[in-house]
Amino acid sequence: MPILFKGNGKFDFDIVGEKQYQDCLDLIAGPKEPDGVNHEGVAILSYENDNKFDANAVAVFMLSKNNQPYPVGYLPKAEAAKFRSAFLQTGLGDDIKLCRALVVGGWSNREDKEWLGSDFVLDEGAYGVRLDLVFPLQSQILT
Numbered sequence: 278m279p280i281l282f283k284g285n286g287k288f289d290f291d292i293v294g295e296k297q298y299q300d301c302l303d304l305i306a307g308p309k310e311p312d313g314v315n316h317e318g319v320a321i322l323s324y325e326n327d328n329k330f331d332a333n334a335v336a337v338f339m340l341s342k343n344n345q346p347y348p349v350g351y352l353p354k355a356e357a358a359k360f361r362s363a364f365l366q367t368g369l370g371d372d373i374k375l376c377r378a379l380v381v382g383g384w385s386n387r388e389d390k391e392w393l394g395s396d397f398v399l400d401e402g403a404y405g406v407r408l409d410l411v412f413p414l415q416s417q418i419l420t
Contacts, residue, residue: 278372278373278418279372279373279374279375279418280372280373280374280375280416280417280418281375281376281416281417281418282322282374282375282376282410282414282415282416283411283415283416283417284376284377284408284409284410284411285409285411286409287409288377288378288379288407288408288409289407290356290407290408290409290410290411291353291405291406291407291408292337292349292350292351292352292353292406292407292408293350293351293352293353294350294351295349295350295403295404295405295406296403298347298348298349298350299403299404301339301341301347301348301349302339302347302349302380302383302404302406303383303404304341304342304345304347305318305339305340305341305342305347305349305380306318306380306383306404307383309383309384309385309401309402310383310384310385311384311385311386312384313381313382313383313384313402314380314381314382314383314384314404315379315380315381316379316380317377317378317379317380318339318340318377318378318379318380319339319340319375319376319377319378320337320338320339320349320375320376320377320378320406320408321337321338321339321340321346321373321374321375322335322336322337322352322360322374322375322376323335323336323337323338323374324336324361325351331351331354331357333354333357333358333361334351334352334354334357335351335352335357335360335361336348336350336351337349337350337351337352337378337406337408339378339380339406349378349380349406350406359412360410360412360414363412363413363414364414367414367416372418376408376409376410377408377409378406378407378408378409379406379407379408379409380404380405380406381404381405381406381407382402382403382404382405383402383403383404384401384402385400385401385402386400386401
């Protein structure tokens with residue numbers, strides 16, 4: 278059964294590695310806007326036991342507009358170990374782990390093109406992801 282972790286509503290838990298998933302984030306929250314985006318969704322937290330860089334890796338996925346899951350990053354290394362330990366203490370088993378997520382950034386001046394001589398200057402910001410996740414973990418089982 279899916280487990281939804283309750284947060285504090287502040288979305289102040291930053292993940293890492295989003296830079297390599299910008300195309301996926303564009304499918305989830307795009308297109309980029311002049312003032313950026315604030316796209317709220319649900320994150321799927323998945324153990325990545327075969328990760329060669331972190332034995333405790335926790336990958337973060339989000340659903341696109343067509344409900345396909347896409348990778349968007351990872352919990353930071355120290356927090357991934359803390360998350361795994363805290364989750365074991367809940368005794369909830371290996372169910373699907375969810376929390377609320379917010380895609381931020383993603384601004385672009387494509388509409389306000391700026392020309393400097395013969396060069397076009399495009400100013401864009403990358404997407405980032407913040408989770409509504411706090412410790413100690415508080416959860417509810419979704420039915």
